[in-house]
Structures are given as C-alpha cells and as structure tokens.
Amino acid sequence: MISLSYYDLAGLSVMILLLGLLLLLNGFEQTRQLWVASARMVVQLLFMGVWLSWVFNADSWLLVALVSVVMLLFAGYEILKRQTYRFQTNGLVSGSFVVGLLSLSMTALVLTIFSLTLVIQPQPWYEAQYAIPLLGMILGNSMTAIGLGLDTLTKSAVKQKAQIEAQLALGYTAKEALMFLKKQSLHTAMIPVINMLAAAGIVSLPGMMTGQILAGIDPMEAVKYQIMIMFLITVSTASGVLIALWLAQKKLFDPRMRLNLSQLVKS
Structure with a gap:
C-alpha cells in the first residue's frame, strides 16, 4: 500500500480553505463551521489513529x-x-x-x-x-x-x-x-x-x-x-x-x- 505523508495531507487541507472562501463569496454563512469541522475531523482521526495503534498492540x-x-x-x-x-x-x-x-x-x-x-x-x-x-x-x-x-x-x-x-x-x-x-x-x-x-x-x-x-x-x-x-x-x-x-x-x-x-x- 502506498503511504501518504503529512505534507500530502497539508496540501489537501489548502483545498478546504479555498473552498470555504469560495462558498463565503457565494453567500454561504456556515464557512467557519466548515473549517472548524474539518479541523476537528483531522484532530479526532489523528488521535484515534494513535490510540487505536496502542489498543491493537495491547490486545x-x-x-x-x-x-x-x-x-x-x-x-x-x-x-x-x-x-x-x-x-x-x-x-x-x-x-x-x-x-x-x-x-x-x-x-x-x-x-x-x-x-x-x-x-x-x-x-x-x-x-x-x-x-x-x-x-x-x-x-x-x-x-x-x-x-x-x-x-x-x-x-x-x-x-x-x-x-x-x-x-x-x-x-x-x-x-x-x-x-x-x-x-x-x-x-x-x-x-x-x-x-x-x-x-x-x-x-x-x-x-x-x-x-x-x-x-x-x-x-x-x-x-x-x-x-x-x-x-x-x-x-x-x-x-x-x-x-x-x-x-x-x-x-x-x-x-x-x-x-x-x-x-x-x-x-
């Protein structure tokens, strides 16, 4: 399986920032919620990845x-x-x-x-x-x-x-x-x-x-x-x-x- 680097994910996150700006310019009022939800998703998944690695090994x-x-x-x-x-x-x-x-x-x-x-x-x-x-x-x-x-x-x-x-x-x-x-x-x-x-x-x-x-x-x-x-x-x-x-x-x-x-x- 081809691995992704954190730099790859950081580059993809720029798309979310640009998307939010585009939506904001078109009258979307929940842009901040979109950004907060995206950031929350990243933190939660990274935390879950670390936690699950530990849980899997602990058995x-x-x-x-x-x-x-x-x-x-x-x-x-x-x-x-x-x-x-x-x-x-x-x-x-x-x-x-x-x-x-x-x-x-x-x-x-x-x-x-x-x-x-x-x-x-x-x-x-x-x-x-x-x-x-x-x-x-x-x-x-x-x-x-x-x-x-x-x-x-x-x-x-x-x-x-x-x-x-x-x-x-x-x-x-x-x-x-x-x-x-x-x-x-x-x-x-x-x-x-x-x-x-x-x-x-x-x-x-x-x-x-x-x-x-x-x-x-x-x-x-x-x-x-x-x-x-x-x-x-x-x-x-x-x-x-x-x-x-x-x-x-x-x-x-x-x-x-x-x-x-x-x-x-x-x-």
Missing part, C-alpha cells in the same frame, strides 16, 4: 470496551446536537441524549457483538482490529438516521400540535394520533440508507470496500465484507430509528395520554 478486552463506550457516548452526544427541539434534562443528562444512547446501544452495539461472535468469529471475538472499525461504521450511519428521525418527529409535533390534539379529542390513542408523524420521520431517516444501498457498486464504491482494495485485499473478499456491513447498517439504522421514535413517543405524552410539549426545549 485487551478492557481497552476495546473502553473505546466502544467512548464511541457510543460521543454518538449519543452528536444525536443530541442535531435536535432542533430537545427533551428536557433529567438530572444531569438530556432526555434526547438518553434516547439516542439507548437506541444505539440496543441496535449498533448488539449487532456488532452478534456479527463478531457468529459471523466473522475472530479469535478472540473482541479482537480490536475487527470490533472497533465494525462498531464505528454501524454507529456512524445509525447515529445520522436516528438524529434525523428524532428531529423530524419533534419538529413536526410542535408544528402540528393542533392536529394531534384534535385526533386525541376524537378518541385516538397516542400511538394512533402520532402515526402520521412517525411515518414521515421514518421516511426521512431511511431514505439516505435506501439510496446508499441502491447506489452501492454502480454509482459508488463504499468506503470499507475501497479501503480494503487499496490495502491489497482480494476484491471479492472486500465485496463480501461490504455486503455484510451494508446489511448490518440497514438493520441497525431501521431498528434504531424505531426504538428512538418509540421512546420519544413515550416522552411526548403524559400518563393520561395528553400531548405534553413542555417536555421539549428549543436548542
């Missing part, structure tokens, strides 16, 4: 568990940040953070352990080389979809409060009154995943497959791994969104099945 399940917990916590935090309306804080932790973290833990984490123990079966099953990249890919996609689904549901509930309450007054249950918003939220969350599946292999070569091919892995072996990842991402995303929407629905209604938007605070 300790405790370190793998620690990395996984940190990844889950940050993914839950990213879901929280993407919400226009957040559930009120319970103690020291935001309700939206708890919803996101539970959804990810019950889907991405469970599916990662399932695939490691029953599909890939490395020895030991928690081998960092497989466990951490696998969890990261599943988490990243699930996090985005859950964030989109939750944001759509809460924003729509605020905007369509009168319609929901009208259905409740007509005798609909909380689940029935919120069903049309749930369908809309599911659609918003799942469309990117469906597009990803439809485009894979024809329009685009997915990241994991590309990385393995660049590293010299046989293309057919890379394809099999990518298909596995796609299936895991799809299942994790769909089930994670469903769990998140169910938890959010519980928070949007009080024990007497009345819509309770006081639970939401605008970010």
Whole structure:
C-alpha cells in the first residue's frame, strides 16, 4: 500500500480553505463551521489513529470496551446536537441524549457483538482490529438516521400540535394520533440508507470496500465484507430509528395520554 505523508495531507487541507472562501463569496454563512469541522475531523482521526495503534498492540478486552463506550457516548452526544427541539434534562443528562444512547446501544452495539461472535468469529471475538472499525461504521450511519428521525418527529409535533390534539379529542390513542408523524420521520431517516444501498457498486464504491482494495485485499473478499456491513447498517439504522421514535413517543405524552410539549426545549 502506498503511504501518504503529512505534507500530502497539508496540501489537501489548502483545498478546504479555498473552498470555504469560495462558498463565503457565494453567500454561504456556515464557512467557519466548515473549517472548524474539518479541523476537528483531522484532530479526532489523528488521535484515534494513535490510540487505536496502542489498543491493537495491547490486545485487551478492557481497552476495546473502553473505546466502544467512548464511541457510543460521543454518538449519543452528536444525536443530541442535531435536535432542533430537545427533551428536557433529567438530572444531569438530556432526555434526547438518553434516547439516542439507548437506541444505539440496543441496535449498533448488539449487532456488532452478534456479527463478531457468529459471523466473522475472530479469535478472540473482541479482537480490536475487527470490533472497533465494525462498531464505528454501524454507529456512524445509525447515529445520522436516528438524529434525523428524532428531529423530524419533534419538529413536526410542535408544528402540528393542533392536529394531534384534535385526533386525541376524537378518541385516538397516542400511538394512533402520532402515526402520521412517525411515518414521515421514518421516511426521512431511511431514505439516505435506501439510496446508499441502491447506489452501492454502480454509482459508488463504499468506503470499507475501497479501503480494503487499496490495502491489497482480494476484491471479492472486500465485496463480501461490504455486503455484510451494508446489511448490518440497514438493520441497525431501521431498528434504531424505531426504538428512538418509540421512546420519544413515550416522552411526548403524559400518563393520561395528553400531548405534553413542555417536555421539549428549543436548542
């Protein structure tokens, strides 16, 4: 595999600076956010590279568990940040953070352990080389979809409060009154995943497959791994969104099945 130098990456970073200036001249108001996000990405990936090199060499399940917990916590935090309306804080932790973290833990984490123990079966099953990249890919996609689904549901509930309450007054249950918003939220969350599946292999070569091919892995072996990842991402995303929407629905209604938007605070 051909190695890249830090000078190569520094040269590429100039393109991001120039891109930001071009966008700024064309009225894009989030140029600073683009630059900050790019710098943050570089720092995070370099830190992760150093940390993972140490974790891989240590061969300790405790370190793998620690990395996984940190990844889950940050993914839950990213879901929280993407919400226009957040559930009120319970103690020291935001309700939206708890919803996101539970959804990810019950889907991405469970599916990662399932695939490691029953599909890939490395020895030991928690081998960092497989466990951490696998969890990261599943988490990243699930996090985005859950964030989109939750944001759509809460924003729509605020905007369509009168319609929901009208259905409740007509005798609909909380689940029935919120069903049309749930369908809309599911659609918003799942469309990117469906597009990803439809485009894979024809329009685009997915990241994991590309990385393995660049590293010299046989293309057919890379394809099999990518298909596995796609299936895991799809299942994790769909089930994670469903769990998140169910938890959010519980928070949007009080024990007497009345819509309770006081639970939401605008970010």
